[in-house]
Amino acid sequence: MVETQGYACEEHKVTTQDGYILSVQRIPVGRSGEASAERAPVLLQHGLLMDGITWLLLPPDQSLAFMLADSGFDVWIANTRGTKYSRGHTSLDPWDSAFWDWSWDELVSYDLPASFQYVHDQTRQKLHYVGHSLGTLIALAAFSQNQLLSMSRSAVLLSPIAYVGQMTSPLARNAADNFIAETLYRLGLDEFDPRGEAVVNLLKAICKKPGVDCTDLLTSFTGQNCCLNSSIVDVFLEHEPQSTATKNTIHLSQMIREGTLAMYDYKDEDENMEHYGQPTPPVYNMKTIPNDLPLFLSYGGQDALSDVNDVQILLESLKDHDGDKLVVQYREDYAHADYVMASNAKQAVYDPLIAFFKLQ
Numbered sequence: 072m073v074e075t076q077g078y079a080c081e082e083h084k085v086t087t088q089d090g091y092i093l094s095v096q097r098i099p100v101g102r103s104g105e106a107s108a109e110r111a112p113v114l115l116q117h118g119l120l121m122d123g124i125t126w127l128l129l130p131p132d133q134s135l136a137f138m139l140a141d142s143g144f145d146v147w148i149a150n151t152r153g154t155k156y157s158r159g160h161t162s163l164d165p166w167d168s169a170f171w172d173w174s175w176d177e178l179v180s181y182d183l184p185a186s187f188q189y190v191h192d193q194t195r196q197k198l199h200y201v202g203h204s205l206g207t208l209i210a211l212a213a214f215s216q217n218q219l220l221s222m223s224r225s226a227v228l229l230s231p232i233a234y235v236g237q238m239t240s241p242l243a244r245n246a247a248d249n250f251i252a253e254t255l256y257r258l259g260l261d262e263f264d265p266r267g268e269a270v271v272n273l274l275k276a277i278c279k280k281p282g283v284d285c286t287d288l289l290t291s292f293t294g295q296n297c298c299l300n301s302s303i304v305d306v307f308l309e310h311e312p313q314s315t316a317t318k319n320t321i322h323l324s325q326m327i328r329e330g331t332l333a334m335y336d337y338k339d340e341d342e343n344m345e346h347y348g349q350p351t352p353p354v355y356n357m358k359t360i361p362n363d364l365p366l367f368l369s370y371g372g373q374d375a376l377s378d379v380n381d382v383q384i385l386l387e388s389l390k391d392h393d394g395d396k397l398v399v400q401y402r403e404d405y406a407h408a409d410y411v412m413a414s415n416a417k418q419a420v421y422d423p424l425i426a427f428f429k430l431q
Contacts, residue, residue, distance in 0.1 A: 072124060076131040077102050078140060083147075084159075085189045087181040091152040092159030095186060096123060098148075101141035102131070110145035111224065112194040113428070114186060118204025118230070119323070120265055120312040122155055123148035125203060125411050128306050133417040135201065135424075142425050145194060149186045151178060153262070154313040171261035174322035174335045175205060179212045187222050197224040199428050203410055204376065208232040211385075212332075212355045214364060225365035225431040227424050229410040230377040233357055233385040235323065236330025240375035241283045242274075242292045247327035251277070252320035263320050265312040294375030294406035298413035307412060332357070357388035367398040367427045369420055371405025398427055 073080035073096065081097040100106050115136060117125040126136035126148055140146045150156040153171065163170040190198055200223060202210045207228035213219050214226070238244055246252065251273055252263070260269050278285035285291050289304065322335045334352035337343050343350050366389070370382045389397060402409070402419060410420060 072127045073098060073136075076137065078131075078137060079104070083189065083193075085185050086161065087152070087185040089177065089181050090161040090163065091157065091181065092161065093152060093182060093186065094123075094150045094156035094159075095189065096148040096150075098136060098140040098146040101143070102137070103141075109196075110143055111199060111428070112145040112147060112190050112196055113139050113199040113201060114147045114149060114190055115139075116149045116183070116186075116200065116202045116206035116210065117151065118202075118206050118232075119319075120315060121204075121411075122157075122311070122313045123150045124310040126201075128303055128310075128412050129414075129416065133414070133421075135411075135416075135421050138417065138421055138425065139428075142429075144199070144428070147186075147190045147198075149182075151182055151315075153315055155310075165262070168259075168261045171316040172318060173316050174319040175209055175212075176322070176334050178205075178209045179216070179218070183209050183213055184218060187219050191222045197222055199224050199431065200226040201229065201424070202226070203229045204232055204407065211357060211360065214360045215355050215357055217359070220361060220364065223364065225367070225428060227367040227369075227427065229369050229420065230374055230407050231368050231370055231382055231385060232377050233332055233388075234330060234381040235326045235376070235378075236328075237378045237380040238327055238376060239378055240292055240294065242277060242285070242288075243376065244327060245277045245280060245283060246273075246320075247324035249277075250324070252317055252324050256317045256321060260317055262314050263317040264314045289408060290406075292375070293408045294371070294373045296406040296409045296413070297373065297404040298409055298415050300414050303412045303414070307408075357385060358391075360389065360392075362392045363396055365396045365427075365431050366392065367400070367424060369400040369402065369405075369410070369424075371407070371409060372401065372403040373406040376407045398423075 078098050083095040085093045085095050115126045127134050131137040136146050158165045211233050325336050333354045336352045340350040
């Protein structure tokens with residue numbers, strides 16, 4: 072996806088403290104190939120059921136990864152555990168149930184810090200960060216716990232996810248309300264593979280329910296995207312969707328049902344005590360994010376996963392943020408996938424985002 076477009080690409084391996092071997096791709100220079108002395112590193116973190124290809128779907132002059140490289144940045148593309156390029160582990164195989172014993176809490180505790188530290192060590196510079204969807208949630212959670220801050224220059228959050236209690240996606244809400252992920256877990260399905268037979272059959276069942284129209288599966292998940300070319304959707308479907316842990320989908324379902332922003336709930340006080348030293352899961356408090364961390368948030372009016380009302384709760388908790396350190400962009404016509412696939416994303420979101428980085 073990178074070299075065919077005339078850009079250099081390096082493959083890096085990052086091992087997390089709990090043994091997962093993550094694949095990280097680096098685009099060190101722009102298409103001109105000229106290495107300027109000080110290229111600030113940017114780490115790109117994809118969302119749920121996606122991988123690093125997220126940032127390479129559009130034509131090169133419109134894809135964020137290539138645009139950043141051509142704008143003088145040192146681009147690093149992360150791939151979360153369990154996705155196609157990050158299925159290695161120091162002692163487990165992907166067919167071991169223990170390989171899938173994680174939720175996004177572990178992405179906050181292990182994957183993100185390992186990727187940040189690796190890029191920081193390689194470049195000896197603080198990082199800019201771009202997250203989409205779940206990639207925003209894990210960064211917000213980490214920042215709220217005073218993690219990564221010493222290595223961070225700024226963060227861009229596209230389709231920010233913190234609270235999901237008002238999510239309107241009929242597919243996601245139905246799955247949460249009907250405890251679909253919990254059912255799969257009880258059936259012994261540890262890997263949530265969107266292309267696997269079990270998940271496909273469940274999707275078909277949800278799609279038969281009244282009020283759920285799955286003629287366009289992407290739309291019933293993300294909301295009505297404004298600006299997707301069918302050719303881009305074809306590229307997307309060649310590479311995505313990717314697997315995650317069923318336990319991760321249970322965690323997200325808990326958040327949708329309960330409107331909370333907390334760690335994974337074992338639904339058993341003794342088990343919670345064992346993991347957390349308290350009967351209920353610890354909460355991630357967005358108000359503890361430092362007020363001077365430069366943040367750029369962009370959210371869409373049609374987004375069925377990052378609902379405008381949920382984003383308002385996040386913005387309310389950031390209300391004391393330094394005025395000159397918080398940029399909030401609202402795109403009335405954007406839904407969840409527009410942020411990574413819209414034909415006008417370059418002008419609408421990426422140009423302002425790169426301008427924001429250059430000011431930091």
